[in-house]
């Protein structure tokens with residue numbers, strides 16, 4: 001296998017680029033290893049800190065060391081569950097109104113699109129809050145994503161790998177050619193268990209990368225372009 005350092009421009013496919021399962025082969029002979037990028041949403045495409053989980057947990061009585069969705073699902077009383085869900089949704093919507101794109105997020109999405117990669121979002125948030133948040137993005141909209149898997153989708157949420165596998169299937173790519181990008185351990189765990197290539201976005205004030213076993217670590221979204229470019233070869237695999 002030979003890896004070539006290439007300029008961004010070289011990655012833009014010719015009009016004859018062949019799309020479909022397996023590799024994408026370009027007329028100039030270049031082959032792209034990565035065909036799809038699946039992003040976590042909160043703290044990855046948006047600036048970190050939008051949702052304050054410690055306040056949410058306190059409000060619904062969830063212990064600090066338990067994930068919110070699982071805690072709610074395990075509540076014995078249906079009324080309690082309904083109430084906790086609606087409190088969570090209120091927090092999400094108000095966070096969505098105020099959230100902003102992470103630096104470089106919009107430009108990265110446009111870059112990936114121009115290079116013919118498929119792009120998705122996988123989030124433990126509701127679809128409504130994701131759409132609300134995307135209204136605060138100036139240059140991209142939900143239409144720029146091939147799919148959005150929220151918790152409204154009937155698939156086990158992260159850290160399960162089921163959603164990542166579903167995304168790969170829907171985007172018609174092999175999961176091994178999919179980059180799973182996120183800022184939390186659940187993102188990396190879900191990608192790993194599905195067989196995707198994982199990228200940890202280490203963008204909090206305190207680095208967490210030592211405790212997270214991802215294939216790549218980046219500190220800002222811009223660096224993802226290098227990873228995508230590193231997967232461009234002139235010969236198979």
Ligand SMILES: [Mg+2]
Pocket residue numbers: 040041042043044182183184
């Ligand atoms: Mg996140």
